[in-house]
Amino acid sequence: xxxxxxxxxxxxxxxxxxxxxxxxxxxxxxxxxxxxxxxxxxxxxxxxxxxxxxxxxxxxxxxxxxxxxxxxxxxxxxxxxxxxxxxxxxxxxxxxxxxxxxxxxxxxxxxxxxxxxxxxxxxxxxxxxxxxxxxxxxxxxxxxxxxxxxxxxxxxxxxxxxxxxxxxxxxxxxxxxxxxxxxxxxxxxxxxxxxxxxxxxxxxxxxxxxxxxxxxxxxxxxxxxxxxxxxxxxxxx
Numbered sequence: 001x002x003x004x005x006x007x008x009x010x011x012x013x014x015x016x017x018x019x020x021x022x023x024x025x026x027x028x029x030x031x032x033x034x035x036x037x038x039x040x041x042x043x044x045x046x047x048x049x050x051x052x053x054x055x056x057x058x059x060x061x062x063x064x065x066x067x068x069x070x071x072x073x074x075x076x077x078x079x080x081x082x083x084x085x086x087x088x089x090x091x092x093x094x095x096x097x098x099x100x101x102x103x104x105x106x107x108x109x110x111x112x113x114x115x116x117x118x119x120x121x122x123x124x125x126x127x128x129x130x131x132x133x134x135x136x137x138x139x140x141x142x143x144x145x146x147x148x149x150x151x152x153x154x155x156x157x158x159x160x161x162x163x164x165x166x167x168x169x170x171x172x173x174x175x176x177x178x179x180x181x182x183x184x185x186x187x188x189x190x191x192x193x194x195x196x197x198x199x200x201x202x203x204x205x206x207x208x209x210x211x212x213x214x215x216x217x218x219x220x221x222x223x224x225x226x227x228x229x230x231x232x233x234x235x236x237x
Contacts, residue, residue: 006057007034011142015061016209019049019077030074033146033209034061035121035139041065043121044088045137045146046074046211047081055084064088066117068109070148071134072096074211075103091115093133109135124200126150128193129186138203145205145220150197151227152179153213174214176227183230194231201225201233 007015013036020029032048042058043066050058058064064085069075069092082090082104089106097105107115109123124136129150137146153176187193201221208220216223225233 007061010207010209010215011139011144014139014142014144016215017048017054017058019054021049021076029212031209031211031213031215033137034058034064036062037065037117037120039065043117044068044081045121046070046148047078049077050080050084066091066115068135068137069093069096069103069105070137070146071132072099073132074148075100079104089115093135095130095133122203125196126193126200127196128189128191129182130188132182132186136200138200138205140203143204143206144209145200145203145207145224146209148211150178150182151176151208151210151224153177153208153210153216176208176210176216176223178227178231190230191232194228194233197228197231198233201228 007017009015015034017032018029019032030046030048033045035043037043040062042062042064044064045068047067064081065088067078067081067088067090069078071093072095075096078090082088090104091107091109092103092105094108094110097103097108111125114123122138122140124138126134126136132149134148134150153174201224205220206218208216208224
């Protein structure tokens with residue numbers, strides 16, 4: 001299990017950490033996003049591997065106060081972060097606490113009960129994929145959209161298995177794409193998914209962070225819209 005030695009700054013008050021690990025004997029990577037909130041604490045989207053060096057690097061930026069498991073699949077390392085920072089509140093996607101009863105979940109993401117952090121890091125539910133139950137996050141201060149599994153952008157730096165997976169799923173060579181397996185297996189209501197994606201696009205993100213692959217820099221909105229081809233995107237209003 002490894003993680004990049006230092007957080008990678010993408011914008012003022014926003015960093016990512018890329019962690020590499022094996023699952024079922026296969027090498028993959030996952031990207032964690034760190035956002036500094038107005039009170040100086042950190043919000044952590046998709047908590048990834050947390051070796052000692054990464055823990056020290058994160059602590060140097062601030063105290064994690066909020067941890068997000070943004071869908072039902074990304075939870076493997078959340079308990080490690082909770083042990084390191086026990087006062088942090090762990091927010092989970094709907095259904096994750098039932099799927100993983102040992103996970104120390106403090107609150108469930110929901111439309112009707114956003115946390116006090118929501119004014120800075122807006123939670124955006126993605127409908128139409130109930131088994132995934134993914135939430136995106138928009139950081140208005142840096143105009144950054146944070147996505148977990150619905151979009152991938154896997155380039156040549158990534159582990160061989162992730163590159164193979166990406167090639168089979170339409171994300172070869174760093175191309176941003178909705179993985180084919182997700183469309184085939186998890187997508188149940190294309191119209192509902194498109195409506196919720198349109199809400200996120202209406203924020204006009206300039207940057208994009210994905211859990212699997214490399215971030216996109218300025219003017220990400222056009223590439224995101226192109227990657228979501230086939231979904232009925234409105235104006236998001």
